[in-house]
Amino acid sequence: MTKLKILENKTITDVPYFKATGIHSGVKRKRKDLCIIYSEKEAVAAAAFTQNKFAAAPVVVSKDHIQSNNTQAIVINSGNANACTGDEGIDNAYSMAKTTADCLGLSSKEVLVASTGIIGLPLPMAIINAGIKNACTQISSTGGNCAAEAIMTTDTFTKKITVEFDLDGKKILLSGIAKGSGMIHPNMATMLSFIVSNVNISKDMLSIALKESIDDSYNMISVDGDTSTNDMVIGMANKTANNTIIDSKDDNYIKFKKALDFLNKELAKLIAKDGEGATKLIEVSLNNAKTLKDAKLCAKSVISSSLVKSAFFGEDANWGRIVCSLGYSNAEFSPEKIDVSFQNKIGNIQLFKDGKEVSFDEELAKNILSEEHINIIIDLKDGEHCATAWGCDLSFDYVKINASYRS
The missing domain is CATH 3.10.20.340 (ArgJ beta chain, C-terminal domain)
Known part of the structure; x- marks a missing residue:
């Protein structure tokens, strides 16, 4: 039985070697609107994306980049969905990845991109690229709460949870932040979720665990019946816990999966609770x-x-x-x-x-x-x-x- 401990007041940057930031770049009038999550160590990543046929440009780019064996950063903007923006939107999403990669000493393929906000408007790239460069100078091991704020749109509160459990006597941390309030319906929605861990797991097994977990969590919530153009869930693991690698559905995989299921269900419930105008x-x-x-x-x-x-x-x-x-x-x-x-x-x-x-x-x-x-x-x-x-x-x-x- 996995003994799971919820860590109060902890966030994604409490996971070893993960840093983050959230800043106001100018896409929104006042609130934070740009977030970067960064692993100092090489990491494997897995993701699930919207089922909407009008997949936004960042979804297209992240579907491409998720094939990389190493993923060390995610760049996210809020306030503008970069959806239904044609070839220019695709180019702009790739540009976001490249600017982030250049600042962090990575290749573009090692950066994933997410956006959320109003559909149909071109990204203000001068603001976005300047914001990315500024954000990269502010990435820190205490930036998790700011990151959670920066991905919000109509959300009324940040959504985050961190849990701890043991594998092979090693302390495993699993932490996630999410956003979502409206346009929420099974097959995910205008929701973004970013999960990080120090667990040692193969890319294939992380992908299997994440996709199975999503079916019982985010794909079981509904606020208004609309499935968005931008939704995605990304999981990253930098393997620094030094547990025996999880590369099959063994006992350690089962323990990890139970922890992942718990985390995703809790984030899903927070999204449902924060439905636009919701009272219950x-x-x-x-x-x-x-x-x-x-x-x-x-x-x-x-x-x-x-x-x-x-x-x-x-x-x-x-x-x-x-x-x-x-x-x-x-x-x-x-x-x-x-x-x-x-x-x-x-x-x-x-x-x-x-x-x-x-x-x-x-x-x-x-x-x-x-x-x-x-x-x-x-x-x-x-x-x-x-x-x-x-x-x-x-x-x-x-x-x-x-x-x-x-x-």
């Missing part, structure tokens, strides 16, 4: 499905429903919207078996049993729904497979924020 974090626990695919289809369908989200904002115990969203999920299940309950620190209440409504205490239901965290528990009673999804309510403020996003 909603968790769907889908139990006893015939297959894992069925479990995930059901959980995703419920958490993605605008009607379910609206009901939770209104604190309305409308179980009908939940079972309706199950019905169009394309999952296999028996409607006459299904149970639905709500649960949180206030208590537990069942609203639906064996495919029918049951009498329930409306006042207790209202009290449960008035809390910031509500768990929808659904039992299909059809098998042994389970899945969890996370999202938020849909409020008036979501419309206000997105009605004037460009202005």
Whole structure:
């Protein structure tokens, strides 16, 4: 059993040989908008990218550069997505990598690029390149918090977590920062996540672990049903922990994967909690499905429903919207078996049993729904497979924020 310790007030630069910074370059009016993450030692990297066909220029460039056997830096700008910007956008993303590489003594292939912000605007490259040069002079072993701030767009708080565990008697640190608030939907979203570790692992095994972990974390959240042009998750490991290298699915791989799963799920929940205009974090626990695919289809369908989200904002115990969203999920299940309950620190209440409504205490239901965290528990009673999804309510403020996003 992996003994996992959460390290409070620690961030990516507490991982040995990782440095970072976040600065205001001028892309945004006031807030930090440029981030660099840098490993002083050679590192392997793995990534997953948006499924949107309008993949942004930094996605195209990072898909190219991720093939390198050594990745030592990531450069990220916020405030401008560099998406739908044609060949000029691709050239600009490559330029970001080259400028960063030149400053840090790397090759361009050893730098990955990410952007987030408004779609369709050309990057102000004079500002960006000057900002990169400035940022590279400020990279430090205490810059993790600034880095987490610099990747934010409509986020209301930074998203970060650091954990520690042992492999072969060696201390392994795993730390991540993320951003995401709107345009969030399964298959990732306008979300970026950057994970660093000192673990000794092969590039192939890091890639396998990251992609499997994403399926159960970032790909199980939904704020608004939109999948972005820019989303990506990048993991870097600089191998400085000196544990026996993980190059197969052995016990050490399993321990590492459990830690990675925990970290990614926690970051995913923070993204869901910070949905634009959100007042509640909603968790769907889908139990006893015939297959894992069925479990995930059901959980995703419920958490993605605008009607379910609206009901939770209104604190309305409308179980009908939940079972309706199950019905169009394309999952296999028996409607006459299904149970639905709500649960949180206030208590537990069942609203639906064996495919029918049951009498329930409306006042207790209202009290449960008035809390910031509500768990929808659904039992299909059809098998042994389970899945969890996370999202938020849909409020008036979501419309206000997105009605004037460009202005």
